[in-house]
Amino acid sequence: MSPHRTPPRAGTDAPAIEVRGLTKRYTQGGDTVKQAVDGLDLTVERGEIFAVLGPNGAGKTTTVEILEGFRRRDGGQVQVLGEDPALAGRAWRSRIGVVLQDSRDQAELTVRELVHHFATFYPAARDPDEVIAAVGLLEKATTRSRQLSGGQRRRLDVALGIVGDPELLFLDEPTTGFDPQARRSFWDLVLALREGGTTILLTTHYLDEAAHLADRAAVVRDGRIVALGAPADLGGPDALRPVVQWVSDGVTHAERTDHPTALVSSLAARLAGPDGEVPGLRVLQPSLEDVYLGLIGATPTTPSLGAGAPDLPDLPAPTDPSHHAADAAVTEEASR
Numbered sequence: 001m002s003p004h005r006t007p008p009r010a011g012t013d014a015p016a017i018e019v020r021g022l023t024k025r026y027t028q029g030g031d032t033v034k035q036a037v038d039g040l041d042l043t044v045e046r047g048e049i050f051a052v053l054g055p056n057g058a059g060k061t062t063t064v065e066i067l068e069g070f071r072r073r074d075g076g077q078v079q080v081l082g083e084d085p086a087l088a089g090r091a092w093r094s095r096i097g098v099v100l101q102d103s104r105d106q107a108e109l110t111v112r113e114l115v116h117h118f119a120t121f122y123p124a125a126r127d128p129d130e131v132i133a134a135v136g137l138l139e140k141a142t143t144r145s146r147q148l149s150g151g152q153r154r155r156l157d158v159a160l161g162i163v164g165d166p167e168l169l170f171l172d173e174p175t176t177g178f179d180p181q182a183r184r185s186f187w188d189l190v191l192a193l194r195e196g197g198t199t200i201l202l203t204t205h206y207l208d209e210a211a212h213l214a215d216r217a218a219v220v221r222d223g224r225i226v227a228l229g230a231p232a233d234l235g236g237p238d239a240l241r242p243v244v245q246w247v248s249d250g251v252t253h254a255e256r257t258d259h260p261t262a263l264v265s266s267l268a269a270r271l272a273g274p275d276g277e278v279p280g281l282r283v284l285q286p287s288l289e290d291v292y293l294g295l296i297g298a299t300p301t302t303p304s305l306g307a308g309a310p311d312l313p314d315l316p317a318p319t320d321p322s323h324h325a326a327d328a329a330v331t332e333e334a335s336r
């Protein structure tokens with residue numbers, strides 16, 4: 001896709017999204033059944049791709065739906081493109097694009113009919129046929145939406161999300177169910193949108209997706225951000241350093257080091273048995289996936305490290321759950 005909008009100059013614009021102390025709880029019969037968002041702070045700069053990572057039920061979709069204006073919050077401040085989504089009107093809505101997790105409406109309309117129809121909702125829409133080409137659906141332009149494959153349907157969702165030429169695009173788990181080739185070309189599309197000046201907030205379960213696309217990523221767990229930064233920096237500067245693990249006197253030891261060869265040599269000199277081996281010796285290279293799994297509490301922060309790994313520094317603790325500014329609890333469904 002050719003560049004469409006002049007990318008904003010860094011530092012000259014207010015952030016696209018600013019969230020402070022966001023809270024949201026789901027209630028039933030007056031009782032809180034789930035504190036879905038629990039004091040979340042977030043800033044997304046204009047022109048960046050920002051990824052929100054986290055396990056099922058972490059609060060990603062709830063947060064994004066609040067930012068999109070589809071769901072009410074209980075507490076906190078939210079500004080999206082300079083307005084509060086809970087109060088913003090049609091003009092604001094025409095400046096954002098939304099690709100929801102799942103959409104199956106208008107099944108009888110063709111791709112071309114749908115994209116042209118959606119274009120009429122916006123004051124300065126893109127050329128619908130250019131958009132269809134950009135998402136790789138030219139050959140399916142006359143196919144009814146219900147006859148598309150899952151990946152093609154997702155591309156149509158993206159076409160509908162971008163035809164209004166949004167300043168800010170929300171992509172909720174956009175590549176779930178894609179084959180590897182479809183994912184790659186979708187990534188190219190997202191990067192092209194960013195080149196054209198669109199700010200993009202995406203939620204994803206895929207760390208490789210965040211690593212490939214995102215300028216910055218936040219890991220959400222239990223409704224709070226537990227790590228924030230460039231994808232490669234998540235977990236702090238030490239997280240990706242190699243770990244040497246060994247067993248001595250029946251106790252497992254582990255040490256992060258920038259010089260694993262030197263450490264292994266010194267262990268060999270001190271601890272090697274008659275067979276020349278250091279008991280339990282392993283040199284582990286944590287992957288981004290390991291770091292992420294550690295942050296969401298799914299596995300130890302270093303691969304294959306069990307309870308006997310006392311020497312490793314902890315990863316950042318979850319942020320202080322100090323924000324509970326909820327006023328009135330509501331039970332609701334997203335009002336789309």
Ligand SMILES: Nc1ncnc2c1ncn2[C@@H]1O[C@H](COP(=O)(O)OP(=O)(O)OP(=O)(O)O)[C@@H](O)[C@H]1O
Pocket residue numbers: 026027033034035036054055056057058059060061062063332333334
């Ligand atoms: N309408 C609702 N009523 C009650 N609880 C809800 C409702 N919607 C979501 N929840 C709960 O709130 C929590 C956060 O859900 P949310 O959908 O925001 O998580 P998520 O991070 O997007 O998860 P996933 O990755 O599975 O999409 C979950 O425990 C979920 O069960």
